[in-house]
Structure formats: structure tokens, C-alpha cells
Amino acid sequence: MLVTVEDGRATRIAGDPDHPFTRGFLCTKVNKYLERTYHEGRLLYPQIRAGAKGEGKFRRATWDEALSLIANRLQAIIDSPDGPQAILPYSYAGTMGLVQGEGMAARFFGRIGASRLARTICSACGSEALNLVYGTRMGTDPETVGEAKLILLWGTNTLTSNPHLWPFIRKAKESGARIICIDPLHTRTAAASDEHIAIRPGTDAALALGMMHVIFRDGLEDRKYLDDMTLGWEKLRERALREYAPELVARITRLPVDTIERLGRLYGTTRPTFIRLNYGLQRHAGGGAAVRAISILPAITGAWNDVGGGCQLSSSGTFSINTTALERRDLGHPTRIINMTRLGEALTRTDDPPVKAMIVYNSNPGSVAPDRETVLRGMRREDLFTVVLEHFQTDTADYADVLLPATTQLEHDDLHKAYGHLYMMYSNRAIDPLGEALPNSEIFRRLAAAMHLDFPELKATDEELMRDALSGTAESMRGITLEELRERGSIRLNVPTPHLPFRSGVKLSTPSGKIEIELHHAGVDPLPEYVPPYESEERDPELVRRFPLALISPPAHSFLNSTFANVPSLRRAAGKPTLEIHADDALTRGIREGQRVTVFNERGRFSADAVITDRVRPGVVVAPSIWWGKLTDDGANANQTTSQALTDIGGGATFYDNQVEVRAGQ
Incomplete structure (x- = not known):
């Protein structure tokens, strides 16, 4: 993104025409980033609650007053019988930066011994499924998608949530590719595709297994690839042929039998084939089973050997950031882990110990966390001390005891990896922070000082944090330096062009070194299966x-x-x-x-x-x-x-x- 600044004020933003993937355009949301940055509701000063929780009434405070109050309250909890585990950090993606994300924050919370947050609300399910099968979250090089002859947009509204991929899809279509959207909703993307398959929500694994039935039944699998690169494919073949006939899958998915037959044959006879997954299809009881089953389809046909073939949920696994050096999780003692998806439960239970303080940054759980009624009930507790780092007075901020103004993307430097392409990026500060806003990293540095935590790792500058993040030895990051990132803005990872992460002959990071179609000790069925939704006719x-x-x-x-x-x-x-x-x-x-x-x-x-x-x-x-x-x-x-x-x-x-x-x- 390019920012025009006049007299210290950002006056225009635009996509970077020199970026090989985004190619000069911004999505609908980010196009309005200046309107967001200069919004009249921006938080510009620290504030302390002056009314009942949830009323949203605050008084202005100085940074010294606010940090002193937070430090004293946190120290009192640490010294109490409940101990530091009664402190819960709650965060997610924020501006997606590495430094303003979990860099200094993780160091601070590790040092005081706070509970750790399992950051599961978005991508954890599908990511773990891919890690189990492939040992990583790598996928198809998105810049090769234009070479595909069949593209399945499965559970993704690409035109809304991944618009920079669309030019590559359009290129494939102009070259004769067929585009099929599999989604319960007829989205913008479905309307722009050649075919829309309106699947019953939560039954994606069954459809994938039904496709496998057709592929195996008709002998369309790539046996050499399966023999060389996978573990357990023969057992999967037996299950698919025995348990997932198109007639049964049709009853599960509410799709016509001939749609399942036709899709299976089309996938089995077309090369290259590309599947774009997204996070929506994993947000049900069998989400992991769905991602697992769909991601195995390109292994069955050998599509991973083709330029433009395979599948992608996220490219983030290709970015080997040195999170050990950046976050320094080694600094603290073992502590409990609280799943962010169950925030409501964590805030309303009274033992183990109870959560007595919650520090929220880069997230708005009062809006986005599930079971909102329970979450808000927990946030109303008078004995819960809540600190919120924010740009605006959100639903969550209304329940805060202390509000701290954070900088936006335009007001701080940061490093960014991607989950839709293969370019490491540097974000330059374009303008000075508005009002008294501070970067998250600086807020946690100052809070550490207010608590007299005199450790060098809590004093590291943002530049030092960036160098820590880039200090790994992984091949994909070789040659990418902070200096070059600052100069160029973005650099493609050190991977081949085109990148074929699971081509024949590659040793994977799984225990066997192969694609593990059959799993053991993962707490799930050893073979891919359909897991019905919790709230379904099959289960309730x-x-x-x-x-x-x-x-x-x-x-x-x-x-x-x-x-x-x-x-x-x-x-x-x-x-x-x-x-x-x-x-x-x-x-x-x-x-x-x-x-x-x-x-x-x-x-x-x-x-x-x-x-x-x-x-x-x-x-x-x-x-x-x-x-x-x-x-x-x-x-x-x-x-x-x-x-x-x-x-x-x-x-x-x-x-x-x-x-x-x-x-x-x-």
C-alpha cells in the first residue's frame, strides 16, 4: 500500500502497482483506511472508567496515571493466592503485524507468568489438520493458479475475502479453465463462477469422500504418486468405496447424485486442478475432518506435481519467522492455557483460579467471541479488571476499566507475513501517531517499566524485535534482511519459482516424511471421515x-x-x-x-x-x-x-x- 502524506497528514492511499501479487489495487475495506484512521471516534488519550461496566463512560487520564493503576492492580493479583495465572491476555490478529502482535506482549506476559491464550478463533482447526497431514500449512503457489484447468473455490467467497487472487483465477478462466464454487450461499464469487454447488453446511468432508469414491472406483488415482508420497492410501480407498457411495453422500450433502459423480470424474480427469479452501468450512464440529479430506484430494490424483495444481488454505506456513526469538516464550514458567473460543466460560467460572484481570489488544471479543451473552456477563463482573488497547470505543472497550489508545497501521513500523501470497513485507510509518496513541510494543515496554520489570528483553526496540523475527536459519527466509525489506517494501520468499511444495521426491515434515493420509495418536479417526455438525439431525x-x-x-x-x-x-x-x-x-x-x-x-x-x-x-x-x-x-x-x-x-x-x-x- 502506498500512502501520500502532505504537511504531516495522510491524504491518499493506493495499492502498490509494483507488487507482483496485489498489483496496485486494494480491497473494499482497506480503500477506506484513511477514513478509519481519521475517524472522529479515534481514541487519542488514556481513559479510566467513570461509570458502570458496559455504560462506556470514561474520564481522561495521563499515561503515568493509567499505567500506574494497571501496574498496581496486576501486581496485587500476582501477589494474591490466585497468582499470575489469574491474568489473561486476550488478542488476535489486529493489524497483522509481527511486532505489534505477539512480540513485546508475549515477552511481558511470559515474564509475569500470566495464563497463555490458545488463539483458536479463526484458523486453528484447518491449520492443525494440514499440519497433521502435510507437516505444514504450505500450499499451491498462488501466482501459478492461472495455469490451472479446473479450480474449486471451496468454502471461500474469494471476491470478498481474497480479491487479489481473482486476477489469477480470471487468467485461468480466459485460458479455458472451469471455475466451480462450492458454498451453501450463492455469493458474489458463486455468481462469477461457471457453476455453483450449494452444499448443505458442515458436510464438506462427505462430498470430498464421495469424490474419492468416484475417483478410486473409476481408477483415476495416481498410484505412483500415492505409493511414493503418501501413507495409508489403500485403507482410505477401502473406506471411500465402502462407506461413501454417491447415493449416501447425496443424502448427507443434499446434492444430486449426478453432481457428485460429475464432480468426482471432472476432478479425476482434469490437470492441473487447484482447490482454494477458506476458513468458513472449518467452523463446525467436523471442520478438521473437512479440511483433512479436501486437502488429500490433490494427493490422490497427483495434482501436487503440476504447476497450478494442489490446494491452498494459507501460505503462512512458508514463512519461517523466528517466533522463538521474537516472543521469548522461554522466559516464563509453565502456566495454564485458556482457549479463546471459550472466553465466556473462562470469565464466568469461579475456580482454577478465576480470571481476575484481562488485557485485550488486537481484538474485540465483546463483538466477535462466540456465545456473546456469556462473554458480556463475564465482562460485567466488578471483580474483573479489564484493560483494552484500541483505536475506538468498541463493544469490548465499553467494559474496560482502563482504555489505552493504540496506533493504526499508518502510525508505526512493522513486519508482515502473508497468508495469501509468498512475499515478506515491511510497513513503514507514514504519519506521526495521532493524539497520545502509542504502538502496542511501546505500551507493553512502559507497562513493564511501571511494574519494575528490569529485564533487557522487555526493553528491546521495535527494530530489535524485527531483527529477532528475521533471525532464523530456514531456507525460505535466507537472504531476506531488514535493510532490504525497508528499501524494497516486499521480497518474495526464497523458494523456487514456481513453488511445488509436495512434488514427488520431496521429504515432508511429518513423522513419516510423507503425506499422512492415515494418522495415529492424533485423537481422531486414523482415516478421513465425515463428522456431522453438533447441531444436526444426525446428532441432535x-x-x-x-x-x-x-x-x-x-x-x-x-x-x-x-x-x-x-x-x-x-x-x-x-x-x-x-x-x-x-x-x-x-x-x-x-x-x-x-x-x-x-x-x-x-x-x-x-x-x-x-x-x-x-x-x-x-x-x-x-x-x-x-x-x-x-x-x-x-x-x-x-x-x-x-x-x-x-x-x-x-x-x-x-x-x-x-x-x-x-x-x-x-
Whole structure:
């Protein structure tokens, strides 16, 4: 991204035309980054709560006063019988930077002995599934996608969530490739594809296994690749042929038998084939099983040997950042780990010990965490001391005891890896911090000083943190220096062009050195399988009778999770919270187009305006998300209804494993 600065003020942003992957354009959200940076609601000064929790009333404070209050409260907890484990850091991606993410923060929390956070809310499930099968999260080199002849966009709305890949997909299509979108919702991406397969939510593994049945039955597998590069493929063949005939898979997925047959044959007879996965399809009970099964498809056909073939969930595994040196997790003592997906449970239980302080940065759990009712109940506790580092007074910030103003991407230096391409990036500070805002790293440095933590690793500068991050010896990072990054802005990783990470002859990082189709000691079925959603007819028919609609709450086109949800132009584009519902489901409930409806289950409820459409299949409703509760008419969002249940692999969130009912009226 290029920023024009005039008299110390950023006046224009644009994509970098020299970047080989992003090629000079920005997504809908980041195009409005100046509007976000100079938003009238920016937090510019430290503040201390002056009303009841949740009221959002604060008074201005100095940095010394705020840090002294935080230091004293944290030290009192550390010295209490509960000890430092009663302190919980809560964070996620923020601006995606390595330095302003978990660099100095991890060092600080490690030194004081705080609980550790299992950062599972987004990608943990699929990432762990890939690590089990392939030993890494590497995938297809995205710059080769234009060479593919068949592209499956599986559980991904690429035009909204990964628009920089689309030019490569368009190139493939112009060269004769067929583009198929597999998604319960007819998204922008589905509309731009050659075919849309409207699968029942949570049944992706069954479809992948049904495709395998067709491929193995018709002898379309690449046996040499399977023999040379995989472990356990013969047992998978037996299972797929025995248990996943297209007729059975059709009943599970609610797809026609001939669609499954045709897709299996097309995948088995076309080269190169590319599958783009995304995180939505892993957000149910069997999310790990789904990613595992789909990711094995290119191994069965040998697609990993083809330029433009294979699959990709994330490219982040190719970036060998020295997180050991950056985060210094070795500094602290062993401590407990709390899964962020179960924040509500962590804040409302009273033992083990109870969480007495929560420091939130780079996240907005009051909006984005599942089972929002329970999360907010926990955040209302008077004995919970909450500190929030933020740009704005979010849903979470309203419950803070202390608010600290953090810098935006334009106001600090940072390093960035990517999860959609293979370029390491440097982000230069474009403008001075607004008001008294500070980078996260500096806030934790100052807090360490206020607590008299006199350790050199807690005094490291941002430049030293960057050098630590780049200090590894992995081949992919060889030759990438801080100086060169500063000069060039981005550098492709030291990998071959094109990058074929699982081509024949490559030794993998799995225990066997091969693609492990069969797993042992992973706590899951040794072979790929279909795991039904928790809230499904297969596992809980009575619940589905009471709450018959499957709710999906994907990212709204104008928001990035809850980020950008308060930007005026993007809010205007999004309109009001909506619920997309099929005409048949609307008719049986007496719901009219545009009518206010209530979406509810046993966990909670929220309101939205009905959009009657054939973009969703009967039995499925869609609430584009994530709205700040405080910016909606009823103070609620879709996460009032989501649960704290975990995925089969990786302990991830199950946002889309969520049965609801809908009624007309609020």
C-alpha cells in the first residue's frame, strides 16, 4: 500500500502497482483506511472508567496515571493466592503485524507468568489438520493458479475475502479453465463462477469422500504418486468405496447424485486442478475432518506435481519467522492455557483460579467471541479488571476499566507475513501517531517499566524485535534482511519459482516424511471421515426440530470481522443487519421482504431485516457479520446465538454449527 502524506497528514492511499501479487489495487475495506484512521471516534488519550461496566463512560487520564493503576492492580493479583495465572491476555490478529502482535506482549506476559491464550478463533482447526497431514500449512503457489484447468473455490467467497487472487483465477478462466464454487450461499464469487454447488453446511468432508469414491472406483488415482508420497492410501480407498457411495453422500450433502459423480470424474480427469479452501468450512464440529479430506484430494490424483495444481488454505506456513526469538516464550514458567473460543466460560467460572484481570489488544471479543451473552456477563463482573488497547470505543472497550489508545497501521513500523501470497513485507510509518496513541510494543515496554520489570528483553526496540523475527536459519527466509525489506517494501520468499511444495521426491515434515493420509495418536479417526455438525439431525434431531434453520454468519463484504464496522461509508454500504432467508422458509413463518425478524435459540437472540432470496437453500439462513452490538437497534449481533463448542481438530470455533429459529417481529 502506498500512502501520500502532505504537511504531516495522510491524504491518499493506493495499492502498490509494483507488487507482483496485489498489483496496485486494494480491497473494499482497506480503500477506506484513511477514513478509519481519521475517524472522529479515534481514541487519542488514556481513559479510566467513570461509570458502570458496559455504560462506556470514561474520564481522561495521563499515561503515568493509567499505567500506574494497571501496574498496581496486576501486581496485587500476582501477589494474591490466585497468582499470575489469574491474568489473561486476550488478542488476535489486529493489524497483522509481527511486532505489534505477539512480540513485546508475549515477552511481558511470559515474564509475569500470566495464563497463555490458545488463539483458536479463526484458523486453528484447518491449520492443525494440514499440519497433521502435510507437516505444514504450505500450499499451491498462488501466482501459478492461472495455469490451472479446473479450480474449486471451496468454502471461500474469494471476491470478498481474497480479491487479489481473482486476477489469477480470471487468467485461468480466459485460458479455458472451469471455475466451480462450492458454498451453501450463492455469493458474489458463486455468481462469477461457471457453476455453483450449494452444499448443505458442515458436510464438506462427505462430498470430498464421495469424490474419492468416484475417483478410486473409476481408477483415476495416481498410484505412483500415492505409493511414493503418501501413507495409508489403500485403507482410505477401502473406506471411500465402502462407506461413501454417491447415493449416501447425496443424502448427507443434499446434492444430486449426478453432481457428485460429475464432480468426482471432472476432478479425476482434469490437470492441473487447484482447490482454494477458506476458513468458513472449518467452523463446525467436523471442520478438521473437512479440511483433512479436501486437502488429500490433490494427493490422490497427483495434482501436487503440476504447476497450478494442489490446494491452498494459507501460505503462512512458508514463512519461517523466528517466533522463538521474537516472543521469548522461554522466559516464563509453565502456566495454564485458556482457549479463546471459550472466553465466556473462562470469565464466568469461579475456580482454577478465576480470571481476575484481562488485557485485550488486537481484538474485540465483546463483538466477535462466540456465545456473546456469556462473554458480556463475564465482562460485567466488578471483580474483573479489564484493560483494552484500541483505536475506538468498541463493544469490548465499553467494559474496560482502563482504555489505552493504540496506533493504526499508518502510525508505526512493522513486519508482515502473508497468508495469501509468498512475499515478506515491511510497513513503514507514514504519519506521526495521532493524539497520545502509542504502538502496542511501546505500551507493553512502559507497562513493564511501571511494574519494575528490569529485564533487557522487555526493553528491546521495535527494530530489535524485527531483527529477532528475521533471525532464523530456514531456507525460505535466507537472504531476506531488514535493510532490504525497508528499501524494497516486499521480497518474495526464497523458494523456487514456481513453488511445488509436495512434488514427488520431496521429504515432508511429518513423522513419516510423507503425506499422512492415515494418522495415529492424533485423537481422531486414523482415516478421513465425515463428522456431522453438533447441531444436526444426525446428532441432535430434537434440537433441530425446535430450531430447524442452520445459521451461517460469514464476513460482510464491507467489514473485516468487526474491523471497519464503524467506518461511516462502509456502514452505509452495509445498510442494516440483514438475514437472508429462502422464500419457502419465509412463507411458512409469515415473513415479508424487509420485515424486521428475530433470530433466536437457547443461547440468545438478535434482530435483522429479512431478505427473501434464492441465494440460500431452504433450511439455511445467512446473517452477514460482524456488527458491533452497540451500533445495532437491539444491541445484539449474530454471536448472541453461536456456541462455545470446539472443532474436532485444533480446538477451533464452531460459529457455523448453529441452529436457530426465526420469527417475524422484534
